[in-house]
Amino acid sequence: MTAEQDIASVAGQLADLTRTVEEMANQLREVRERADRQQERANSQQERTEVQQERIDLAARELAEVSDRLQAAANALRESI
Secondary structure (H helix, E strand, C coil), X not given: CCXXXXXXXXXXXXXXXXXXXXXXXXXXXXXHHHHHHHHHHXXXXXXXXXXXXXXXXXXXXXHHHHHHHHHHHHHHHHHHX
């Protein structure tokens, strides 16, 4: 093999390697973008969960207040009888 053939062979291998690295970089970018989208969805879901929990807590407090008022009304009714 002559020096020119060696250079041509190495150049071809380098071109193949460059294409492979570019493909891997594209795949990595796609994986990163998918991971970012999944994280955004997870964050959004977490926020919705927190809002729902706040609403549940508020409803529970309101229900407890109503229960207390009903109990007081029932006690007052018993005393009046």
